[in-house]
Amino acid sequence: MTDTVQRSAATGEPMIRLEGLTKRFPGQAEPAVDALDLEVPRGEIVILVGPSGCGKTTTMRLINRLIEPTSGRIVIDGEDVTKVDPDNLRRRIGYVIQQVGLFPHMTVADNIATVPRLLKWKEERIRARVDELLDLVGLDPSAYRHRYPKQLSGGQRQRAGVARALSADPPVMLMDEPFGAIDPITRERLQNEFLRLQQEIRKTIVFVTHDIDEAIKMGDRIAILRQGSRVAQYDTPEHILSAPADDFVADFIGAGASLKRLNLTRVHDVELAQWPTATSDTARDEILATLQSSDKGAVLILDAQRRPLRWVAARDIQRTDRPLMETGLVAEAVVEAHATLNDALNEMLRSNYGVAIVVDSSGAYQGAVDFGTVSGAVQELRRAARAAARAPVSGGASTGETVR
Amino acid sequence: MSLGEYLVKNWDRLLELTVEHAVIVLIALAIATVVGVTVGIATYRTQRPSKIALAVAGIFLTIPSFALFGLLIAPLGLGAKPAIVALVLYALLPILRNTIAGLRAVDPAVVESAQGMGMGRWQRLVRIELPLAWPIVITGVRVSAMITVGIAAIAAVINGPGLGKDIFRALARVGTPTAVSQALSATLGIIAIGILLDVGFLLLGKLTTSRGIRD
Ligand SMILES: Nc1ncnc2c1ncn2[C@@H]1O[C@H](COP(=O)(O)OP(=O)(O)OP(=O)(O)O)[C@@H](O)[C@H]1O
Ligand SMILES: [Mg+2]
Numbered sequence: 074m075t076d077t078v079q080r081s082a083a084t085g086e087p088m089i090r091l092e093g094l095t096k097r098f099p100g101q102a103e104p105a106v107d108a109l110d111l112e113v114p115r116g117e118i119v120i121l122v123g124p125s126g127c128g129k130t131t132t133m134r135l136i137n138r139l140i141e142p143t144s145g146r147i148v149i150d151g152e153d154v155t156k157v158d159p160d161n162l163r164r165r166i167g168y169v170i171q172q173v174g175l176f177p178h179m180t181v182a183d184n185i186a187t188v189p190r191l192l193k194w195k196e197e198r199i200r201a202r203v204d205e206l207l208d209l210v211g212l213d214p215s216a217y218r219h220r221y222p223k224q225l226s227g228g229q230r231q232r233a234g235v236a237r238a239l240s241a242d243p244p245v246m247l248m249d250e251p252f253g254a255i256d257p258i259t260r261e262r263l264q265n266e267f268l269r270l271q272q273e274i275r276k277t278i279v280f281v282t283h284d285i286d287e288a289i290k291m292g293d294r295i296a297i298l299r300q301g302s303r304v305a306q307y308d309t310p311e312h313i314l315s316a317p318a319d320d321f322v323a324d325f326i327g328a329g330a331s332l333k334r335l336n337l338t339r340v341h342d343v344e345l346a347q348w349p350t351a352t353s354d355t356a357r358d359e360i361l362a363t364l365q366s367s368d369k370g371a372v373l374i375l376d377a378q379r380r381p382l383r384w385v386a387a388r389d390i391q392r393t394d395r396p397l398m399e400t401g402l403v404a405e406a407v408v409e410a411h412a413t414l415n416d417a418l419n420e421m422l423r424s425n426y427g428v429a430i431v432v433d434s435s436g437a438y439q440g441a442v443d444f445g446t447v448s449g450a451v452q453e454l455r456r457a458a459r460a461a462a463r464a465p466v467s468g469g470a471s472t473g474e475t476v477r
Numbered sequence: 478m479s480l481g482e483y484l485v486k487n488w489d490r491l492l493e494l495t496v497e498h499a500v501i502v503l504i505a506l507a508i509a510t511v512v513g514v515t516v517g518i519a520t521y522r523t524q525r526p527s528k529i530a531l532a533v534a535g536i537f538l539t540i541p542s543f544a545l546f547g548l549l550i551a552p553l554g555l556g557a558k559p560a561i562v563a564l565v566l567y568a569l570l571p572i573l574r575n576t577i578a579g580l581r582a583v584d585p586a587v588v589e590s591a592q593g594m595g596m597g598r599w600q601r602l603v604r605i606e607l608p609l610a611w612p613i614v615i616t617g618v619r620v621s622a623m624i625t626v627g628i629a630a631i632a633a634v635i636n637g638p639g640l641g642k643d644i645f646r647a648l649a650r651v652g653t654p655t656a657v658s659q660a661l662s663a664t665l666g667i668i669a670i671g672i673l674l675d676v677g678f679l680l681l682g683k684l685t686t687s688r689g690i691r692d
Contacts, residue, residue: 137593164595174590178608178687188594221689237594 086151088245088277089113089136094145096131105131107301108145118271118278120288123298123305123325129281132302133247136279137166149245164188167238167246167276171253173230175222181207181233182218188241206236209273211266228259235267239274249281261416264290269411285326289314289336290413297322310337315457334454335415335447340408340431343450345440348373348428353382353397357390360397371426373404379437381407381430407432410439414450417442483658491643495666498639501557501632502625502670505564510618513569517576517614518602527577534570538624542567542631550635560629560637567628568621575617579610612686619678626671630663640666 091111097104106128113119121129134140136147138159146155154162175184182203189199204214210232222230231251238246252260252267268291271278282288288295289310296307299321306318314334317323326333349363349372360372364387371386374397385401393400406424408417408431420429421442429442484491513534520527537545545566549559583606591605607614633641640663647660683691 139589139593160595160597162595163593166593168590168593170586170590170593172584172586174584174586176587176591176605177584178689180689187591187596191595191600221687223689 085115087112088115088150089279090146090148091132091136092146092148094132094135094147095143096128096135096140097143104143104301106135106142107303109302109304111296111304111307113277113279114294115277116275117293118280118291120292120295121279121281121298121302122283122285122288122295123302124300125283127298127300128302129283129298130249132298133168133249133279133281136247137163137168139163164191164241165243165245167240167243169234169238169246169248169251171250173234175230175233175237177222180219180221181212181225184222184233185237185240187237192241202240206239209239209270210236212236227255228263231255231263235270239276244277246276246278248278250283251280252287253282260287261419265409265412265416267291286333286336286415289333290415297325332451333415335418335450336413338414338450338454339410340412340414340417340442341410343414343442343446345431346428346443346446348441350375350438351385351397352376355397357397360385361387361390371401373430373438373441374398374401375438378435381432381438384426404430406430408442409434414442414447418447421447480658480661483655484662487659487662491640491662491666494638494640494643494663495670498626498629498641498667499670499674501561501564501638502622502629502674505561505568505625505629506618506622508561509565509568509572509621510614512565513572513617514576514614517573517580518607521577521580531570531574531577534573537566538570540566542628543634546631546635546637555636557638559635560632560639563632564625564629568625571617571620571624572614573617575613575620576610579613580606582613583609608687609690612682612690615678615682615685619675619682622674622678623671626667626674630667640664640670 089112091109094106094109094111095104096106109132111119121132123129131140135142136149138147138154142155146153148154149162149166175181176187179187182200185203185206186199189202194202203218207214207217212229212232217225217229217233222233225233235248235251238248252263255263264287280291282291292310294308295310295313297305297313299305305325306313306322308318313322314326314337317326348369349367351360351363351372351374353374353376355374363372364370371384373381374383374385376382381404383398383401383404385397389400390397402425406420406429408420408429410431410433417429417431421427421444427443431439431441433439516530517527520530540548542563545563546559549563553559553562587605587609588601591601596604629637629639630641630644632639633645643659643663647656647663650656
């Protein structure tokens with residue numbers, strides 16, 4: 074792991090350093106976490122991923138000392154916290170568990186206020202902080218402040234859980250499968266929102282998942298773990314995909330590694346396709362003329378703020394003389410520019426014209442992702458992967474041992 | 478004398494006995510709640526101690542009430558004191574059992590996240606676990622209220638206060654014109670207290686349970 078060492082030397086002390094961390098539960102032959110060494114650089118998202126029971130949750134609980142280690146050290150921000158008062162330590166570490174664990178008898182606001190109250194903040198400061206956090210995670214404070222957890226959807230609970238973990242602005246966050254129990258579409262949205270949030274808050278995050286696609290999408294670095302939290306490979310997603318350290322890692326990534334790379338490319342990194350556009354008061358003849366001179370099958374109708382409204386094809390106009398807004402199809406399959414190409418591909422496959430519409434953060438039309446865009450990006454990725462595989466591997470295999 | 482005439486003539490005395498009766502039941506319930514919840518908190522995390530506590534509270538409930546009141550004369554004499562002690566012993570099991578069940582039913586994920594946020598053992602108990610267990614605990618208190626309202630009548634054998642006095646007096650004078658009305662009115666009084674306490678604890682439970690966990 075020379076790569077890691079060099080990088081953290083460059084940026085100073087890593088935020089979290091685990092040294093020979095070991096946990097042996099009584100009555101078990103094998104330790105659940107076996108001499109784990111890991112460094113988490115400041116401001117990065119490190120993903121722990123591995124098969125069920127490999128020790129991911131145990132590792133997280135060791136970091137905030139919900140479980141006491143059998144041996145080894147935990148160093149956070151240069152301070153050895155292996156022996157400090159655990160309650161004080163935990164107030165400095167945000168913790169989100171898979172089941173969220175919101176307090177059902179408290180309102181959303183009181184849930185979020187828990188740690189600030191433990192830290193004895195003034196009430197008006199707490200109130201302001203609660204509203205700020207609700208805004209940050211995309212819950213309208215006036216609508217959600219006084220709700221109870223049972224009055225929230227699964228996705229809203231996850232957001233409230235994230236807001237609660239952020240309440241006292243901890244430098245470190247531990248997130249154990251935070252988006253685990255959510256339907257794929259909501260999960261994708263939460264992932265995107267969380268990545269955007271992280272751009273702002275720049276926390277040091279340890280994030281557990283057993284979903285390699287989520288790991289590739291969310292992680293600055295990924296630690297692939299095997300039984301006993303032993304690190305099979307600790308590297309950037311790009312390196313892990315192009316140079317898996319061993320068969321265990323290759324198996325874990327699974328087939329279709331190049332398709333998985335679509336998770337690494339953001340929509341704003343590729344050249345978007347441009348489809349013809351019009352507004353709802355554009356003349357019909359003009360639209361027909363545009364379509365004739367274009368190789369695309371439909372025009373996208375935009376509103377005054379350039380937000381996509383409908384797809385209208387030539388035959389929609391020829392068939393009836395109803396207003397434009399009542400012909401054609403509603404413009405669905407919209408993605409934002411920071412979504413991954415994989416998200417865009419998924420949207421594309423669900424859409425009518427095989428096109429995902431790309432908008433900026435205010436919802437204005439930017440361009441489109443279609444099959445041409447995706448296949449171009451895949452070719453580009455393949456070329457990059459081949460180049461990377463030929464280059465000498467740095468920081469790839471952490472262990473020389475062969476598996477199975 | 479009909480029941481109606483009897484009631485009109487004796488209502489002030491009946492009311493006094495009814496209040497006495499309700500008061501010893503409430504005092505006994507208050508003490509039993511403190512003891513039951515405390516023992517529940519002390520034992521719910523462990524298997525053996527909680528089993529032992531439940532077994533002991535269960536044994537109290539099986540002692541025939543006449544015998545228990547009698548047994549308490551030696552250490553405590555006659556009157557209200559032994560009556561209350563006996564009622565506490567009878568009220569213990571439902572409260573203790575529900576406290577243990579309620580605390581054990583709290584979602585471990587909720588407790589883990591409380592601990593993970595830096596709440597100490599005591600804060601977790603007072604701010605998270607007890608409020609979540611509370612609806613079950615107060616249901617236990619309600620059951621205990623039903624048990625003790627009836628048993629409290631027997632306290633009259635050791636000169637205890639309450640409507641039992643009238644029942645025992647009536648039994649001693651079976652055949653006299655007022656005996657039946659006297660026994661009947663006292664019994665109706667006991668039933669009225671029972672209903673009032675039942676509804677009262679139901680409302681109290683609703684009022685003291687967070688809206689977030691009320692169904
Ligand atoms: N409190 C405990 N007591 C005893 N053994 C435990 C305890 N917690 C976890 N283990 C054991 O430690 C091992 C690792 O468990 P852990 O929960 O860390 O796995 P995980 O990687 O989080 O798995 P999953 O993906 O299923 O959540 C397992 O074999 C588990 O049975
Ligand atoms: Mg786990």
